[in-house]
Amino acid sequence: MFGKPPKVYAGAEGVRVLVPIRGYLTPGESLVESLRRLSATDVFRDLARELEVWPPNSCISNIERVVLHWLIYETRAKAVLEIGSFFAGTTLFLSTSTLGAGSGRVHTIDPYGQYRVPYILRTWPAALQAMTTYWPKFACEFLVPNAHLPEFDVILIDGDHGYPSVLHDLFASYANARHGGFLVVDNAEQHQVLDGCRDFAMLNPGVEIARLAITGTDSQGRYVFEIDDALNRIDTSTAFVVIRKPRQIFLNHNVLGFQLNDFAGMVVRKVQVSVRNETARSIVMGGKLHLRALDRDANLSPKAYDLGQDFSVIVPPGRTVAQLTTTRLNLPSDAGALRRFVEMDLFTSAPGDRLLIDRVRIDGLDVKPGRNFPSV
Ligand SMILES: C[S@@+](CC[C@H](N)C(=O)[O-])C[C@H]1O[C@@H](n2cnc3c(N)ncnc32)[C@H](O)[C@@H]1O
The missing domain is CATH 2.60.120 (Jelly Rolls)
Known part of the structure; x- marks a missing residue:
């Protein structure tokens, strides 16, 4: 399950090809600066447009999908984890992106998805099925210390949004993330999620934080958003937080x-x-x-x-x-x-x-x- 990924390729039958995005992590630049620079590009805007309607069952914003895509490409992700599969809409996206970026594996966990997720995965193109694993587990069962998990390049935290679970998922994900890897936390417009992010950041010096908050739409219906490192603002319709694990300890x-x-x-x-x-x-x-x-x-x-x-x-x-x-x-x-x-x-x-x-x-x-x- 954690071994070498199968040899599959982007452009395999039925697999959507997404535009590659990388080259926006400049040494010396903060995560907020990199994200601001990236989000002002045409490639970001065009992909965000394309992802407004795909994949249909993904419960995160198209802006968050573009950022995840960028992080997967930037890290040339070998191992990606999603906490909270739900209807595997975002999983389909993560797998498509990871396949395009090279040869990695995607793991998705959800304790309540065993009668749903495996059947959804079976409807996917074979190449994506081969590199994706669903685990019917709670985050606290999956991210146990001696499970011989791979070091994850990118982890999407989108499971239980109560403060204790958020804090657990952050610490346990952090411990299992590669140095220089990323955690993305969905629903940071919710108090308990944001509080968890703030307290986690306080206890982990050296982590870098960026918050992306959707503040409205423009005349063409596109999301307008702001990017900062404020972890005390709950005034938006939806927001997510990106955390970079430092390369050093x-x-x-x-x-x-x-x-x-x-x-x-x-x-x-x-x-x-x-x-x-x-x-x-x-x-x-x-x-x-x-x-x-x-x-x-x-x-x-x-x-x-x-x-x-x-x-x-x-x-x-x-x-x-x-x-x-x-x-x-x-x-x-x-x-x-x-x-x-x-x-x-x-x-x-x-x-x-x-x-x-x-x-x-x-x-x-x-x-x-x-x-x-x-x-x-
Ligand atoms: C908001 S949904 C996830 C949406 C999905 N990531 C997406 O973008 O389409 C939250 C999911 O987390 C699952 N969940 C709840 N508690 C969890 C836990 N402790 N560990 C992992 N998943 C959990 C729920 O069953 C639910 O399906």
Whole structure:
């Protein structure tokens, strides 16, 4: 399901061909600026016109479809996710666009669509069916940490619009998005959706936000819209938010957790954290390193052997490689442990301090925030 996409091609039988849009992500330009520049072009306006009536069952605005198309082309998307399939109208669009942009897969999830979506997909051109997968799951079932999901280039968040779900979908999508990838959040004219976006942005320094709000129509019936980064305005008929995940990993006062699962050894020999301090003053990076093991009788008494090591490193302006020392798991033998993992938490010690993480290595293995499975 997550493997290599089949070899299909744009222009395959029955597949609509959409004009390619790329080349509008200029380094140094903000997302709002890029979107403003793009939306002033003829190619944007013409495609928006074409998408006013296609696909018929898509529940998002044609403007949002053009933006998704652009992001899919710009990222040459290999993996796209839609949370909330409904009648798969937007799914058809995402798949058509992804096929045109190269060779990617589209996953669409909806816990209530099992008696609808598979049958709709079967009416599609074969090439699109082959690269699209429907999952009858809630977002919280699909975006679980150890599901071996691909890193998504573009994720459309359009499931449950209550604040707790929106916040979950944002955090879980973010964790599963490629660095430099995009989240698009529909219905940002709704309070709970916008509140979710605002709180998510507050807790994730380094993300870039753009809000596109439809404010009316012109004399030819085309949508008039505004683009900004305001996440406190509910005065429009419909709006959506685009979030760019930064290429780098930022570290601030919130803990960033790294977990190396199925760790083979009993000792961590070397941990290297390479960070950049872009400010003019020193910043203190704090951390905690654990080696944990769960006993074989974990089902009876889940005992975690925990050899915590606290550390703090002063990071002067510029680049620093902090090297941490050996920690040993206090177990009588290898055989005693059912499951072992190394956990490391990193944070800056003062609110407002921010570091850029270049690389984290545990015993020679590169690890990213979240769970890492070296054996898979
Ligand atoms: C607004 S519709 C989606 C519209 C669709 N994306 C489109 O553009 O045509 C919302 C869908 O989200 C689904 N949904 C509700 N809760 C969900 C959840 N927790 N995870 C995923 N999908 C959910 C609903 O069943 C519904 O079909």
